[in-house]
Amino acid sequence: MAVKTLIEAVNEALREEMERDPSVIVLGEDVGVHGGVFRATEGLQKEFGAERVIDTPLAELGIAGIAIGAAMNGLRPVAEIQFADYIHPAFDQIVNEAAKIRYRSNGAFSCPIVVRAPFGAGVHGGLYHSQSVEALFYHVPGLKIVIPSTPYDCKGLLKASIRDPDPVMFFEHKKSYRRVKGDVPEGDYTVPLSVADVKREGTDISVITYGVGVHLALEAAEKIEAEAVSVEVLDLRTIVPMDKEAIARSVSKTNKVLVVHEDNKTGGVGAEIAATIAEDHFEELDGPVLRVAAADTHIPYAPTLEEAVIPNVDDVLAALRRLAAY
Amino acid sequence: MAVKTLIEAVNEALREEMERDPSVIVLGEDVGVHGGVFRATEGLQKEFGAERVIDTPLAELGIAGIAIGAAMNGLRPVAEIQFADYIHPAFDQIVNEAAKIRYRSNGAFSCPIVVRAPFGAGVHGGLYHSQSVEALFYHVPGLKIVIPSTPYDCKGLLKASIRDPDPVMFFEHKKSYRRVKGDVPEGDYTVPLSVADVKREGTDISVITYGVGVHLALEAAEKIEAEAVSVEVLDLRTIVPMDKEAIARSVSKTNKVLVVHEDNKTGGVGAEIAATIAEDHFEELDGPVLRVAAADTHIPYAPTLEEAVIPNVDDVLAALRRLAAY
Amino acid sequence: MSLNTVTSTRMQTTVRPLHAELGLTDEKAIELYRLMLLARALDERQWILNRQGRQAFVISCQGHEAAQVGSAAALRPGVDAMVPYYRDLAAVVAFGASARDTVFEALSHPEGPWSGGRQMPSHFGSPRLRILTGGSSVATHIPHATGAALAALRRGEESVVIAYFGDGATSKADFHEGINFAAIQKLPVIFFCEDNGYAISVPLARQSSVPCIADRAAAYGVPGVAVDGTDVLAVHQVTSKAAERARGGDGPTLIDAKCVRLTPHSSDDDHSRYRSREELAAERARDPIPRYQAYLREHELIDEEAERRIRVDIADQIETALQEALAGALDPSTATRHVFKDAPTPTLGEGPG
Amino acid sequence: MSLNTVTSTRMQTTVRPLHAELGLTDEKAIELYRLMLLARALDERQWILNRQGRQAFVISCQGHEAAQVGSAAALRPGVDAMVPYYRDLAAVVAFGASARDTVFEALSHPEGPWSGGRQMPSHFGSPRLRILTGGSSVATHIPHATGAALAALRRGEESVVIAYFGDGATSKADFHEGINFAAIQKLPVIFFCEDNGYAISVPLARQSSVPCIADRAAAYGVPGVAVDGTDVLAVHQVTSKAAERARGGDGPTLIDAKCVRLTPHSSDDDHSRYRSREELAAERARDPIPRYQAYLREHELIDEEAERRIRVDIADQIETALQEALAGALDPSTATRHVFKDAPTPTLGEGPG
Ligand SMILES: Cc1ncc(C[n+]2csc(CCOP(=O)(O)OP(=O)(O)O)c2C)c(N)n1
Numbered sequence A, B: 001m002a003v004k005t006l007i008e009a010v011n012e013a014l015r016e017e018m019e020r021d022p023s024v025i026v027l028g029e030d031v032g033v034h035g036g037v038f039r040a041t042e043g044l045q046k047e048f049g050a051e052r053v054i055d056t057p058l059a060e061l062g063i064a065g066i067a068i069g070a071a072m073n074g075l076r077p078v079a080e081i082q083f084a085d086y087i088h089p090a091f092d093q094i095v096n097e098a099a100k101i102r103y104r105s106n107g108a109f110s111c112p113i114v115v116r117a118p119f120g121a122g123v124h125g126g127l128y129h130s131q132s133v134e135a136l137f138y139h140v141p142g143l144k145i146v147i148p149s150t151p152y153d154c155k156g157l158l159k160a161s162i163r164d165p166d167p168v169m170f171f172e173h174k175k176s177y178r179r180v181k182g183d184v185p186e187g188d189y190t191v192p193l194s195v196a197d198v199k200r201e202g203t204d205i206s207v208i209t210y211g212v213g214v215h216l217a218l219e220a221a222e223k224i225e226a227e228a229v230s231v232e233v234l235d236l237r238t239i240v241p242m243d244k245e246a247i248a249r250s251v252s253k254t255n256k257v258l259v260v261h262e263d264n265k266t267g268g269v270g271a272e273i274a275a276t277i278a279e280d281h282f283e284e285l286d287g288p289v290l291r292v293a294a295a296d297t298h299i300p301y302a303p304t305l306e307e308a309v310i311p312n313v314d315d316v317l318a319a320l321r322r323l324a325a326y
Numbered sequence C, D: 001m002s003l004n005t006v007t008s009t010r011m012q013t014t015v016r017p018l019h020a021e022l023g024l025t026d027e028k029a030i031e032l033y034r035l036m037l038l039a040r041a042l043d044e045r046q047w048i049l050n051r052q053g054r055q056a057f058v059i060s061c062q063g064h065e066a067a068q069v070g071s072a073a074a075l076r077p078g079v080d081a082m083v084p085y086y087r088d089l090a091a092v093v094a095f096g097a098s099a100r101d102t103v104f105e106a107l108s109h110p111e112g113p114w115s116g117g118r119q120m121p122s123h124f125g126s127p128r129l130r131i132l133t134g135g136s137s138v139a140t141h142i143p144h145a146t147g148a149a150l151a152a153l154r155r156g157e158e159s160v161v162i163a164y165f166g167d168g169a170t171s172k173a174d175f176h177e178g179i180n181f182a183a184i185q186k187l188p189v190i191f192f193c194e195d196n197g198y199a200i201s202v203p204l205a206r207q208s209s210v211p212c213i214a215d216r217a218a219a220y221g222v223p224g225v226a227v228d229g230t231d232v233l234a235v236h237q238v239t240s241k242a243a244e245r246a247r248g249g250d251g252p253t254l255i256d257a258k259c260v261r262l263t264p265h266s267s268d269d270d271h272s273r274y275r276s277r278e279e280l281a282a283e284r285a286r287d288p289i290p291r292y293q294a295y296l297r298e299h300e301l302i303d304e305e306a307e308r309r310i311r312v313d314i315a316d317q318i319e320t321a322l323q324e325a326l327a328g329a330l331d332p333s334t335a336t337r338h339v340f341k342d343a344p345t346p347t348l349g350e351g352p353g
């Protein structure tokens, strides 16, 4: 097994799925000749031609809408949105069309598209190259949301998403693209959607998280071990439909929960996780369900300012200590 | 004081603000000659002219974008989106532009727009004339969200929203337009944003809600009184920024909370309310924070199907009884 | 009987009638009329159901029948694909939708082929008939047509996709982005605008800065063809040309068919608020059905008796469908189905609907 | 000194030089050059700061200076308003932005007038200079220009609004909806496209189905004017005409200025991946600065000595600004300010920036 980066895992998954299934196409801005601004589609146009790897005009609504129409007529389009911050122009097509096609047609039509987008902060991209957008789609019935934290999961989840019969939003943390490395098997395998993964076993506190939150949580868990606190880290991997059984298992084991995500706090995915636990596991809780998330602001460009608003390992540690005290 | 409908309150607030402030304009589809498909802008074009009451092309992105540009150059535009279901094409302009203008310019610019939209189900409008959209904007820093439940609040809140220096999303439940009546004073008054209102005093259980949820809660509260359960109904009125003090007061008084909204459950506004309470009021809770909301589906057209997915008084009663048992 | 007469007399006339010039047989020319009458009858019947309180919502094709039938009949059912909007009852009827399909959806019957009661009436969608599912949002389906054409091409199908939309839809993002991509890729799509001069109450002059929607084609380097949308044969002619062009790999055409809206926007609308009596009367005079009837009479393709038989047959179809439809009742427990896949889904050309 | 010489000689020449034809004084003609040089120097300096690790991101105006200065200088600072995009350093400089403003933003100084370190460099916005704040999204500011023009009209200001954007931006919804409304309402806006033939790596042929962006004007019934964007005087001429038209109440104009992109898209881009050496060399040959320098020399408006003095002065301005800027440090506690109003906000023509 070779050690690969997250972005290499994306590229490998796309290549293998295009080889496997001629109905898979890739479309987006700069995905062709250029290979994508993050190189996710590197080499694909050379290998599969400009008919299957399509440089689109600068028009996210169109990218999504065309992918949707193609999906209704037998293709499996993988649309790249260059930055998640620019997915908002496609919001109507994704929310009012892709998400509703199966339901409104009483099951007669489906919309098997994957919308890929790099997201997240920490690269000094400012307000428009740092956003987390998962919470904006989270509430919408009919959309699946996947966020991988490791190269292994990334390749397997992206392949599973491309084969999924429903629209999948696939968000890749751009700061992890080259920094996060890990073993990735050659060849075909999938990681099933809606199955969370315990990235670290523990007995005192459960950290429920996804994406970069997983890495913050693991680092904090290592550190706090010295203080004789045993932390379990649950990586959701698929945000919708969420693996509620895995959450239940972890909560009944530790009776204390910390939710961590980089996205800002109010109305984030963490809100639903905390609310669900407060609703379904009230009797099991030994302490409040805490959340570590970004401040409810936009993400500024200057490092000094950016670091002030996004969560870090110390924030996670502080919350773990608070819970440990219960 | 005259008894008026919710839609009359909207119309009166718009008229009075346009008289008071020449920088207030109204724009949207069919708002002029026609007076709006729900008659919210009835008579305004006659009174203030086609220069201030503007029939726009069928283009929600443009409506929002033009309102934003006008707001940056000294006007106070009130944009009508004909149905909240059609606000999604304007999502990018609202979320990436309006919400970020003050922040990105370091306070040098502001964007005092109001985006009005009728929302909500119960009128057999199907997937595209029934949506609740507040949760889709709830997570975005820089946007205020107001949802009135009575004609009195509606007029006062709309006037306060038009005078507010920041972008306000103002959602009016279309089923309430003509069904909900109440006293509305002639002439000028405002209801301040971010101040919740106790619509009914109670001691055993707090129902935290807004919009039509208020009416479901009040009806359920009346009914369950016979069972010697005293229910307090807190109408948030402003969803962002939320009146956390009022929530705290009510929770410490009753120690039991039910959150009610018509919007579907997962990732709804209720998730944040429940999460906040689970986080900040853990010790005070005598029972789980329950939520009554729509099923996580789209809203179907046929009455039989629609009624099956949206919450009703019996759902609220059942949840209240569950909590009463704690 | 009468048909023979018609044919024989036609032999003696010197100039060939237009439908013959266009390569339409007499039977086909009459069939176009039947489709227009069927759509009109289905439409009128829905207004009655609405007044009877049996149908909460009606949206009409009245005044658009010639544009819809003329264009849809120029395509090949089973091969070409259609992406209609809510006003396209006559178009889907011309593509094979039945009175039963229409009435079942009008009354939210669980076996309604387009949405099974989940959507308002006239929200079409049938894999079998190659009609894509649509919602209520204006213009969002235009890029779907582009995408469907892209898919057809990639999958080696030589099918043409037609997208229908109103004049108001051309103001919207989806129109611009959908056509631009189709033009760049020279995709086999026909963008067919049914210009009835209004978007609910908003007249074209407030909607578009150019008086003729066909002029918008210049921005995309595609042909823009304006046609009288009340002239079924003229529409058939321009659509056939656009279809040839698409099949030939020369890319999309924008057709601008000037229609009349003979009803209020929908059953929720009162157009007397924004249209004068005179204007409405003038529109009535442009009703495409008497116009085409006159043509058929002039060329002796149809006589009163033949027309009566067609109308009776249509009435029977609708009555039978109504009786059947009124029996059906929806099961509330199905309301949460199909959010995600919980049953196999067919592809175009197959399955239900 | 040299100026006198120039003038006197010009007296003897028979044909008047173009700038004079356009009503530009010699001083003004030279000022345009100074602005182009200032913008170029500020731009080049940012690449050095980037290589020094002091500036994380650079996006250039190199190759667009003539288009930007020629157009901005045709408007009235303090009266007209500008809605620029990230590539418009020369345009904002021509509208009054200083070396200090630019350098402070380049280095995220808390007193940076456009965003105070909250946005990437070249994200302009100044109430005082009547330059609207912009983000990084392509084309979203186009409807803002339309709205700002609507506001100016309603408030009785007779100001013209110019919106700048690239060729890629014309593919997007915001372009279509923004221009359509402006054209319908005949608003005083100039839509100015800086067509450099690329959207990052995507060439115009994959972006637009018409080779000339000016052709898109036909869809809105407004004049579409193509101009050589490397010819500062030609741009000044067409922009003045568009401004007159706007002031006269005749509505918007779409200007299509063909520019060259002399740098990679940004400091994050490597254009050798998608542009050939030959192509890049050909672009270099169209650099607007030597071209205008040649004009000024030909007409003896400037000589080496005069140009040297201008360049020295510019270098001084930048050095001074840099020394000052490097001192500043941001206070992390300010990062959460200005989500909602927590300080008074000025209106156009007033306030900071
Ligand atoms: C995006 C969107 N905005 C608004 C509406 C409400 N609405 C429904 S039909 C309509 C007018 C459409 O006019 P046009 O495109 O000309 O079609 P027509 O009904 O005249 O055939 C409007 C505004 C909608 N359905 N979708």
Ligand SMILES: Cc1ncc(C[n+]2csc(CCOP(=O)(O)OP(=O)(O)O)c2C)c(N)n1
Pocket (backbone or CB within 6 Å): A029, A058, A060, A082, A086, A089, D087, D136, D137, D138, D165, D166, D167, D168, D169, D170, D194, D196, D198, D199, D200, D265
């Ligand atoms: C809505 C949106 N999509 C994608 C991007 C990423 N992006 C930044 S600049 C750019 C190309 C813009 O090209 P053009 O409009 O021609 O302007 P130019 O940079 O060539 O001057 C792209 C795709 C963006 N900023 N906004």
Ligand SMILES: [Mg+2]
Pocket (backbone or CB within 6 Å): C166, C167, C168, C194, C195, C196, C197, C198, C199, C200
């Ligand atoms: Mg119309």
Ligand SMILES: [Mg+2]
Pocket (backbone or CB within 6 Å): D166, D167, D168, D194, D195, D196, D197, D198, D199, D200
């Ligand atoms: Mg460009």
